[in-house]
Amino acid sequence: MTARQLPKDIISGILFVLLGGGALWATSELGGGASIAEDPALLPRVVGVGLIVSGVVLVGLCLVRRRLGVTGADDAESIPVDLPVPEWDDRAEDDDSAPGEWRVVIGLAAAVILYVAGAFELGFITSTAAFVVAAGLILGRRRDARSLIVLVVFAVVVAIVAFSGFFELLNVRMPITPLR
């Protein structure tokens, strides 16, 4: 079975077990007080154990469902409610089998990280304007002259308004950067 074929509940369950284990490990050196009430590790450890148990339950339920050939929300802990369900317009919705827009998400995420790195090192206004233009193009904005002009003007306005609104108005000190 490849990683792609593993149901997401199994992957999630394993990750939660690891996270719970990590919480127990990270709190293992915390000094306990004279009583349980003074132990700062009390809640993190309870949560760590809870995450491990919940992760195991999640994986177990998923394996049981697979063994019984049950899919979706049709499991013992599903909560059926006798209410009408809205019929959704499916123009932009995916079913479980359809791949999502991973390429665009990754492209936008990369632009966001570059923007964050640049905005507070190089300059907020310049970086913001550049980000808005880049993000618009990544999201598939048309590249004819009129659309591009609108995008650039919008980007500059957003950059100036965001700078004035968040930093001038709130008196937040910005790092001194080469590009304003």
Place this chain on the structure above:
Amino acid sequence: MTPIAASVGSLYTEGWSLVISPTTLLLILAGVLVGMIVGAIPGLTANMSVAVLVPLTFTMSPTEAIAVLTGIWLGSMYGGTLPAVLINMPGTPADLMSTIDGYPMSRRGEGGRAIGIGVLSSFLGGTFSVLVLGTAGPTLAAFARNFGSAEYFAVAVLGLSVIAFVSGSSMSKGIISALIGLLLGTIGRDALTGQTRLTFGQDELFGGLDFIAVVVGIFGLAEVMEQVYARRHRVKERPQEIAGVWAAVKDVRPLKWVIARSSVIGTVVGAIPGAGATIASVISYGTQKQVSKQPEKMGTGAPEGLSASDSANNAASGGALLTMLSLGIPGDSLTAILLGALIVQGVEPGPLLFENDTQLVSSIFICLLIANVCLLLIGMFGARYFAKVLDVPRTLMYPLITVACISGAFALNGSTFDVWVMLLSAVLGFLFARADIPKAPLVLALILGPILETNLRRLLSLHDGDVTASAGTLVTSPVGLPVLLLTAALFALPMIRALRHRNPARRVGEQHPADVGPRRK
């Protein structure tokens, strides 16, 4: 019982001097307008709009901050009705039941009437709940003044237990989400011993994660990414026409009992810690279907269905604020954000707030009333203009929201560390959506966690760490025991229902209402 600190009458009068200033009134109006615009865009939730704009309120007075934030909240709730009616897609999850009858009305040319019914029902439901807040708030606060650690611990556990109801089809995923929220809440210096926990040597983490940064990431940037992943940026909406909004005025009289019943349901459900507007509208719609004289017409464009949903989801606002202001316990994820915003302002919601700062509580109450009036006027006069929001290209809207998230996170403390916390929270929120894990329990647990932990440890220390004696105090408390029994029932009921519905024929096509919503895969 302790005498009521803030009399009911004083709540109606004392805060006017704080509210009747051009700035505050303008902020309420602006909040409602912004909320309506954001709410009208499918996928952009009330949580997102409030969370992203919280940092802008830091330089305001508490009254101004709450004025603008409640305006956004109520505005987005109404704004969400527009796409629900016009394109069969709720603008916010709380409006999901509005699509069932709203869109069929719109398709048969009654879009304006449907929106009018939505506005009037929202206004009446919202106003009713605010009046309940003004009446019940001081009483509940006076009652809660006698709360000790045991009672607060029990109420915090109750808040977390409602996760069973807001977790969609999988309770275990809701519990996991809450556990992660609790874990994130323990990062930083322990309030009782001063020891640092889970900071990994990072000085910036000594004070804990900034709640607002986490919320902006989870509800703001993560939702942008989810929308992109679901290809919403490629959609060109084709809304139905809007005409005849004012025709809905004639519908109010025949719908008066629907609105009254739904307002009561919305207020009560909203007041239950952890519930919220979505659950309120689902329960209200279900109740209306059960009591309706023509249940077969519901789902085909029946005004009573739309009215039941819209009255309840706006009425939930007053209920949720009632719990937040009088107990200091958030009623839902949105009031958790409001609670965070008030704490930043130096305001500590809870029973003592009603005693120590009646004027502020009164001003919040009055702001809500004015926001409801703004909602009525703008909603009735401006519906056709707000529908134009659906035409705004997402290729411009999503970058704009991203910039607001990043700038807002930096503005919290003037630190890029908060921006990275926000980004990591966004990644977490996006992964949660991919794994079908609800985000609301995490946010609730993040704010309830410290309340729960502090009171549990105080309770234990009162008994020198004796767990049995502490449990004894908890179950002998007149508040603790009923609350804990209610908590147990909330966990057990969904499971009992699930077992009763194990007949496979009945399960086909059934979904938990919390799972219903624009699928963002």
